[in-house]
Amino acid sequence: MSCCDKEKLFNSGVLVEHVEGAVLPPKDKWEAKKGGYVVIECPKRIPCNPCFTSCPTGAVQPFEDINDTPKIDYAKCTGCGICVSRCPGLACFVIDLTYAEDKAVIKLPYELLPIPKKGQKVKCLNRIGEEVAEGEVIAVAEPSKDKTYVVSVVIPKALVDDIRGIKVTEQCKANVICRCEEIEIDKIREWIKRGYDTFDELKRELRVGMGPCQGRGCRDIIMREIAMATGQKVADLQPGTMRPPVKPIKISLLAEDFREGEHR
Numbered sequence: 001m002s003c004c005d006k007e008k009l010f011n012s013g014v015l016v017e018h019v020e021g022a023v024l025p026p027k028d029k030w031e032a033k034k035g036g037y038v039v040i041e042c043p044k045r046i047p048c049n050p051c052f053t054s055c056p057t058g059a060v061q062p063f064e065d066i067n068d069t070p071k072i073d074y075a076k077c078t079g080c081g082i083c084v085s086r087c088p089g090l091a092c093f094v095i096d097l098t099y100a101e102d103k104a105v106i107k108l109p110y111e112l113l114p115i116p117k118k119g120q121k122v123k124c125l126n127r128i129g130e131e132v133a134e135g136e137v138i139a140v141a142e143p144s145k146d147k148t149y150v151v152s153v154v155i156p157k158a159l160v161d162d163i164r165g166i167k168v169t170e171q172c173k174a175n176v177i178c179r180c181e182e183i184e185i186d187k188i189r190e191w192i193k194r195g196y197d198t199f200d201e202l203k204r205e206l207r208v209g210m211g212p213c214q215g216r217g218c219r220d221i222i223m224r225e226i227a228m229a230t231g232q233k234v235a236d237l238q239p240g241t242m243r244p245p246v247k248p249i250k251i252s253l254l255a256e257d258f259r260e261g262e263h264r
Contacts, residue, residue: 025037025072025077026074034098037072038092042091045068046067054086056082059073059074059076060072060073079094081141081150085141085143086148087109093108103154105153108151108152108165109150110148110149112168116140117140118140120137122153124155126162127164132162133163135163136153137152138153138154140152178207179213180213180217180218181207181208181211183208185221188225189225192225192229197229199215199219199239200241203215209222215240219240
């Protein structure tokens, strides 16, 4: 890869080589450390320090300036993975090289659906999202207050410096149509089959279209479902009652209009 290509990738957010703030643990200690060490790949100076504030052992050293890149005291790192779930930039990983002769374990942050399960085979991705190997999930740590899962995956030891993500091949069964009220397509179809074949009827029963977006995200999809189920054209269906304001507006604007009305 040319220097120009590396610069383009780095500027797009892809870390292509180890630089200050993104270094690997000392190799001699790393290969013998049961439980592994944290690897923090955070080379940009930004105001962020959850890796330090969440570390229970003080392995991530105090920041002189909140914009500093993290520095690690490997003598204190236990490989617990707490920083993996707390890092908002998904830049923390734990890698254990002692798992097997040719296999390692990497603890990865994961924020997608479906959530992988223990024993599941997953596709391992390199830094630019290409599939480079197959791995096996051996543990999934659910978040306590953060919404970032920590997934432990067995990977080829030769690829520990490249693998930084996974892809679950199983499709997510939950297909949410009304995101405001978290209503899935299967539930909408079920109620249409029961005879609730107008938008207003579904709105009263399921609350679709009653969230902050007022149906702008789900109305068209639901109308198409009704049309397919009833054999009608979407253009012939009633779109349902739309209550003002049709478009969200700030309360401050309403208050300003009210104040102006007082002076009339």
